[in-house]
Amino acid sequence: MKLIKKKYIDFTFTKSVANMKNISCSPRKLRLVANIIRNKKVEYSIYKLNHIKNKGAIIIKNLLLSAISNWKIKNLKKDINQYNFYIEKILVNQGYQLKKIRPAPQGRGNKVRKKYSNLYITIISKL
Structure with missing residues (x-):
């Protein structure tokens, strides 16, 4: 029985991270847009985000461009045109919440909660 040596091909994947905190948009609205582009190519996702009429689409597109x-x-010597970029991870978490009371009829008060979000994007480059 002959032993066959396994050849391991080492692909160097480089990651890049961008995050934004305290975005004045609720996490639920951002997650609707984030689910559309999760695990897709960055070129495709930027094209898709340009055609979505939503406040969250503009915020996520700017953060994607920041990650690129x-x-x-990070990689000054490498040529960007040789690589394909994919969104590896996109997280939308809730930030802090602004609470205030708005006057209501008969002396009552209604609570108003303004929710803020935290957004975290990781992209990966493949040859």
């Missing part, structure tokens, strides 16, 4: 720019800074 972080990758460029």
Whole structure:
């Protein structure tokens, strides 16, 4: 019985991260947009985000462009045109909540909760 040596091909995947905190948009509205582009190519997702009429789409698109720019800074010697970028992880978490009371009829008060979000995006580059 002959032993066959396994050849391991080492693909160097480089990651880039961008995050934004205290976004004045509720997490539920951001998650609707984030679910559309999760685990997709960055080029496709930017094209898709340009055609969505939503406040969250603009915020996520700007953060994606920031993640690409972080990758460029991290890998100065590499050519960006040779790589395909994919969204590896996109997290939308709830930030703090602004609570106030709005006057209501008969001396009552209604609670108003303004929710803020935290957004975290990781992209990965493949040859």
